[in-house]
Amino acid sequence: MFEEYFVKPATTDRFRGSWIGAEIESYLEWLVREGYADKTIWRRVPIGYAFGEFAWVQGARTVADLPEHVEAFVADRVASHLARFGSDRSMVKEVRGPVEQMLSVVLPGFEGSGRRHQRVPFVDVLPGFFDYLSSERGLRASSLFQYRHHLSRFEAHLSRIGVTSLGELSPTLLSAYMVERSATGLSKSTVRSTAGVLRVFLRYAHREGVIGTDLSGTVGWPQFYRLSNIPRSVSWEGVNRTLAAVDRRSPVGRRDYAILLLLATYGLRGREIVALTLDDFDWKRERLAIPERKAGHSTAFPLSPIVGDAVVDYLQHGRPDTSDRHVFFRAAAPQRPISSAAVSALASRYLRAAGVSVPRPGSHTFRHSAVQRLVDADMDLKTIGDFIGHRSARSTEVYAKVAIEALREVALGDGEEVLS
Known part of the structure; x- marks a missing residue:
């Protein structure tokens, strides 16, 4: 495969020899398979070759010996670059990245020094906690992530104040922590989530005998009244302005336009977008299936012609050639399905580009806008809840606050007809 990317025979002979x-050739095949650009391949493969030659001179004789020579190679290349150009800015990343990437391809189990998976908090004292959450409580991966997020901050707090054992926990210490979290400007819902996570964690710690007293009841949380917020939707005119801001001439634009249409038309969640597969589109019957909604049930929608055309445009002129059945993929290598965070980020980016002002813009903005349109069309809340995948009708009640015309009639008249 070397000859397909490197013209000079001397270069391919050097790599192969x-x-x-x-x-190195396995690494090249992986780069091609993952959709990396030619210019990236031309830069990274020679670095992999140079690293191999450097490691050989340093005494490496097997592939398993290579990792111990990474640091020396990076230091050598950076020093050489500094001597020639007088700057080493970004060179460490430019050298280390390809080397560690190649090692991760050819050495099973190799883990580089870059971004690592989030450490599991309190794993030393309560190693079975996250297994308990997934197996006994049946929590989803997204919920487990939230537990890691909140408990990592609690663990860091304990380390900062010198608490080395969970046995030292007390109601006073827990109250002080919750006060600190509340004072950092976090929303009430986030502070309440922190309290909920701590309560579950403390109950489990007591059950396992790590702490002698069940302290879960001493964790206070802020009052959070149902229906106290107004959904952060934008007008349908704002939705159309946002869609118009997408440049659909590029593969990225085609993908983003299709995603935004799905969000706005069906009120889908970001994670429902990323879970879509080619099998969920029934082109013959013009139906779209959403098989795994948050409530655990499925929904089937009529496939809007506009949405269908946008998805087809992306599939034909934007989606990478891959055997993976997911619909939407990252635009940059490595070739992976898009994440829910990326869906929210692109929605936020286009809202800002269109000059549409909304608190905390993201994918849920379009979901709220889809519901607002249904409310304006006088659909009942039960039907709306079924449409957007709410488990309980109570979750849809907040949208009664954005039934503007009905509320206006109540304000201007006696309201008897509206309330009857």
Whole structure:
């Protein structure tokens, strides 16, 4: 495969003649498979070759010996660059990245020094807690992530104040922590989530005998009244302005336009967008299936022609050639399905580009806008809840606050007809 990307025979002979020539070629095949651009391949493969030659001189004789020479190679290349150009800015990343990426391809289990998976908090004292959450409580991966998020901050707080054992916890200490969290400007819902996570954690710690007293009841949380907020929707005119801001001439634009249409038309959640597969589109019957909603049930929608055309445009002229059945993919290598965070980020980006002002813009903005349109069309809340996948009708009640015309009639008249 070297000849497909490197023109000079001397270059391909040099790569193939390396003592890790097979590994370098495997790395090249992986880069191609993951959709990396040619210019990226031209830059990274030679670095992999240079690293192999450097490691050989330093005494490496097997592929398993390579990781111990990474730091020395990076230091050598950075020093050489500094001597020639007088700057080493970004060079460490430019050298280390390709080397560690190649090692992750050819050495199973190799983990580089870059971004790591989030450490599991309190794993040393309560190693079974997250297994308990997933197996006994049946929590989803997204919920487990939230537990790690909140408990990591609690663990860091305890370390900062010098608490080395959960046995030192007390109602006073827990109250002080909750006060600190409340004072940092977090929303009431976030502080309440922190309290809920701590209560579950403390009950489990007591059950396992790590703490002698069940302290879960001493964790206070802010009052959070149902229906106290107004959904952060934008007008349908704002939705259309946002859609018009998408440049659909590029693969990224085609993908983003299709995603925004799905959000606005069906009120889908970001995670429902990323879970869509080619099998969920029934083109013959013009139906769209959403098989795994938050409430655990499925929904089937009539497939809007506008949405269908946008998805087809992306599938034909934007989606990478892959055997993966997911619909939407990252635009940059490595080739992976898009994440829910990316869906929310792109929605926020286009809202701002269109000059549409809304608190905390994101994918849920379009979901709220879809519901607002249904409310304006005088659909009952039960039907709306079924449409957007609410488990309980109580979750839809907040949208009664945005039934503007009905509320206006109440304000201007006696309201008897509206309330009857």
